[in-house]
Structures are given as C-alpha cells and as structure tokens.
Amino acid sequence: MRQQSTAEALVAQAVAQVTGAEPERLDLALDTGASLLAAADWSEVSRALVAQAERTVSRAWTVGWRPADLARMVRRELGPVHQQLGVDLIAAEQRRHPAAALDRRWHEQLRELATEVWWDGDGAYLAEYAARHRLDRFALATAALELLRLWSLLPPVTPVGPAPGAGGPVEHRAVGPVPGEPRMLSRIRALLAKAESTEYPEEAEALTAKAQQLIAQHSIDEALLTAGQGASPNGPGAVRIGVDNPYESPKAMLLDAVATANRCRTVWAKEYGFCTVIGFDSDLDAVELLYTSLLVQATAAMQRAGSRHHKEGASRTKSFRQSFLIAYAARIRERLTTATADAVAGHRVGEDGTSERRAPDERLLPALAAREEAVDHTVDRMFPRLTSQRVRVSNADGWYEGRAAADRAALNGRSGSIER
Structure with a gap:
C-alpha cells in the first residue's frame, strides 16, 4: 500500500477543513488552508491538488453531474479566476477515460468548454497557471480550495446519461452526412x-x-x-x-x-x-x-x-x-x-x-x-x-x-x- 506524501496529506486536510467549515468560519479555513499549501513544496502540492481534483470530479460524475453542469456552477457561484481552473481540472480527470466511454453529448460539452491538458506535467500545473493568470501562490491556492469545496458539496442529481466508466453501451451518432x-x-x-x-x-x-x-x-x-x-x-x-x-x-x-x-x-x-x-x-x-x-x-x-x-x-x-x-x-x-x-x-x-x-x-x-x-x-x-x-x-x-x-x-x- 502506497504511503501518502506530505503534500497529499496537506491538500486532503485543507480540502476537508474547507468543505466542513460552517459559513461563519469559512474565511478562516480558507486562509489557513491556502497558507499551508502556499508554504509547502509547490510542485508536490500541484501534483497532489490535481489528483484530489480528479477524485472530486469523478465523484461528481457518479452522482449525476456532467461537464457543463460543473462549469455552470463555477460560473454561478465563484469568479472568473475559478472558471478556467475548473475547465482545466475537468480536462485532467478526462484523461482517465477513453473517448469511446463518453457519449455524444459528453463530447459536445467538452468541446464547448475547450478542455485541454495544456500544462507540462501535473507537478508544474499550479506554477504555470499562476504565471498565465498573474496570481500568487496564496491567491491560487485559495481559488482551488473554493472550487473543490463547491464541487465536493454538490448533492446527487437525476442522471441524464451514463457516467464515464459506468459500463454498458454508449450511444454515438455519426458525424457525417447520414440521410435524414x-x-x-x-x-x-x-x-x-x-x-x-x-x-x-x-x-x-x-x-x-x-x-x-x-x-x-x-x-x-x-x-x-x-x-x-x-x-x-x-x-x-x-x-x-x-x-x-x-x-x-x-x-x-x-x-x-x-x-x-x-x-x-x-x-x-x-x-x-x-x-x-x-x-x-x-x-x-x-x-x-x-x-x-x-x-x-x-x-x-x-x-x-x-x-x-x-x-x-x-x-x-x-x-x-x-x-x-x-x-x-x-x-x-x-x-x-x-x-x-x-x-x-x-x-x-x-x-x-x-x-x-x-x-x-x-x-x-x-x-x-x-x-x-x-x-x-x-x-x-x-x-x-x-x-x-x-x-x-x-x-x-x-x-x-x-x-x-x-x-x-x-x-x-x-x-x-x-x-x-
């Protein structure tokens, strides 16, 4: 059994504290968690945070949510800094699934969101994202924790199609000129x-x-x-x-x-x-x-x-x-x-x-x-x-x-x- 790294433990602890915080104590939990992450080995934190996000996104799929839904919730509840972060973390999770395991509308949503793994390794993701968006470590760690809190607290919704990896046939429609x-x-x-x-x-x-x-x-x-x-x-x-x-x-x-x-x-x-x-x-x-x-x-x-x-x-x-x-x-x-x-x-x-x-x-x-x-x-x-x-x-x-x-x-x- 693999032993959890220090960065993985820090990320898991910060996410758990932020997710479980009462509204009146949320700001304190965010500040504390973001400070701990910003002070740790940034590349290890980056790798651990992407892995944590993949688990959070995967859990959202199993309870009925879809890519456009997660992006919509970020747009409704959080700010513009979080939006591209959310798209990136959805893209990271999609690496787990072959294209054939996703239905037509799932592919369409990913295309509309323009999901892409553009970064050079998960260990470099946070540094490269911060450079792109001119954010310091604390601000980016705060945004990531807010995003993971939002997605972690999403309740189950009625599914409108199969989740990736759920098994069973996935319907695909031909893109070419099918008659009719x-x-x-x-x-x-x-x-x-x-x-x-x-x-x-x-x-x-x-x-x-x-x-x-x-x-x-x-x-x-x-x-x-x-x-x-x-x-x-x-x-x-x-x-x-x-x-x-x-x-x-x-x-x-x-x-x-x-x-x-x-x-x-x-x-x-x-x-x-x-x-x-x-x-x-x-x-x-x-x-x-x-x-x-x-x-x-x-x-x-x-x-x-x-x-x-x-x-x-x-x-x-x-x-x-x-x-x-x-x-x-x-x-x-x-x-x-x-x-x-x-x-x-x-x-x-x-x-x-x-x-x-x-x-x-x-x-x-x-x-x-x-x-x-x-x-x-x-x-x-x-x-x-x-x-x-x-x-x-x-x-x-x-x-x-x-x-x-x-x-x-x-x-x-x-x-x-x-x-x-």
Whole structure:
C-alpha cells in the first residue's frame, strides 16, 4: 500500500477543513488552508491538488453531474479566476477515460468548454497557471480550495446519461452526412445562425419561420419512420440546458414553450441554474437549437424596447424587462403550438422554401401519441415528485411589447411569406 506524501496529506486536510467549515468560519479555513499549501513544496502540492481534483470530479460524475453542469456552477457561484481552473481540472480527470466511454453529448460539452491538458506535467500545473493568470501562490491556492469545496458539496442529481466508466453501451451518432436527421439538423442550425446574425429583421423572421417548420417536419418524419419499423430501439432521453439569471423565470418559460411544442417536457432546477429537458434524441437537439436562437433574438428585442423611454421620460425598469420576456415566452408558445399543429395537419416545407399541403399519414397521430406517452412515462420515472410555479406580470408595457416582439418572430409563416 502506497504511503501518502506530505503534500497529499496537506491538500486532503485543507480540502476537508474547507468543505466542513460552517459559513461563519469559512474565511478562516480558507486562509489557513491556502497558507499551508502556499508554504509547502509547490510542485508536490500541484501534483497532489490535481489528483484530489480528479477524485472530486469523478465523484461528481457518479452522482449525476456532467461537464457543463460543473462549469455552470463555477460560473454561478465563484469568479472568473475559478472558471478556467475548473475547465482545466475537468480536462485532467478526462484523461482517465477513453473517448469511446463518453457519449455524444459528453463530447459536445467538452468541446464547448475547450478542455485541454495544456500544462507540462501535473507537478508544474499550479506554477504555470499562476504565471498565465498573474496570481500568487496564496491567491491560487485559495481559488482551488473554493472550487473543490463547491464541487465536493454538490448533492446527487437525476442522471441524464451514463457516467464515464459506468459500463454498458454508449450511444454515438455519426458525424457525417447520414440521410435524414443530420442533414436536416444541419439546415436548421444554419438557418438559425443566419437569423441571429442578419441586420435585417424581415430576413431573420423568414429564416426563423422556415427553421421551425423544418423542426416540426423532421420530428414527424422520424415518428413515422419509427412507426414503420415497429418498436423503437431507443426510448426518450434527457439533456440539461442552462437557465441563468437575470430573468431566469421567463427564460425557463421560453424553454418550456419550445420543448412542449416539440413534444418534450422540462423540469426546472432553479437552485442549480438548469432545466432538464426530456424527449426523443432528435427533438432534444431541435429544442436546444431553437431555444438558444430565440433567447438571443428575445434579448436583442428586449434591449431595443428597453432603450426607449416612457412618454413621461422615465427609463424602462426591471419589471418591464421581466414582463417583456414573460409575454414573449407566452406568445411564442402559442405560435409554436400552431406551427406544430400545421405540420401535423400536412403542411410541409419544400426545397424552395415554400409551404405545401399534403394529406397526413394515417399512422401519424398514433405514432405521435405513442412518443408523447413514452416521454411522460420517462418524466414520471426520473422525477416522481414535481411541483408547478406561477410567475407574476407587473408591467403592462413590458407585456405588450413582449407579445409584439414574439409576433414579429413569425414562426409559423406560410407559403414562404412572413405573417404580420
């Protein structure tokens, strides 16, 4: 049995004291622990701290957390110095797992975080990090202890996929041009990217309208394909999508509107800043894409409306912005529901962007009902105890401006035109 080094003992002791400290004694525990670490052999402390972080991160995986979740908690609770530190320590832990042991969304999260083991050996990590960010030993040791405390105290959450090393098959989706789904989602992604970047509102409206039609059409096509093949080999899954302040309640409402229109369900964990979205895999991809785009567009519209003034000359208030986003989410829900109903009724988007009417397949309604039933069953299994929350609108100007902005999104445009 290997004997624990002095540095390993110091790191373990400092982390234990900080993690177990009551709030009123936390500052003292941090100062004491950071002072001890800063005064010890820095390369040995670096090696021991990285190893301690790997164990902490690995434990987080086993209780349901994922890379984006850990990074989000650091962003919510700590400062910018901690953010890159957290990404690095996630990267260090990932060295334990072969790529084949990680599912598709895990890989996507690591790519979005830009995880990379850039340092020259774990013994040099702290010195190289301090040099990059111009930190002294005490400040960096303090940040590391704060980070490890945060992650160590995370409670178990409902898993949304397999943890690395948990065993069992891991689903991977081909990246190349597979017929149907990848090509369709690639088109949707391109449309929404153009809608966000264009300086012309009418063009953005047309692009977003077409994207929503394609999303609904793709979901229907997949449901019919599954119905034709008999029982689906893959049931509903789940993803977590960040929903942060400010205005987290209306943002959660907007996400729920997008998810519901695309036959998914949402469960909001307000204390952790995310919603769990449950649905079939391609629907989850579509929800992520559309919600992200609509949030960008809603925020821009809110800022334009909020930059104006009341006739009395008073500036727009927080209540205005809150009411604006609530109204935007409510109106988007109505419009997305209509667009989905049109798709079920037989409206399809042609290659030239125009809408055409086709007779609905007689298998469609039973296929969609079966998928919705499967999603509901998965929600009940994952979250047996759920509660609802009401939101309050306190600013009439914000409500009317928000609905107007949602109307301008024209998500259910027909015949290639924009509804006004």
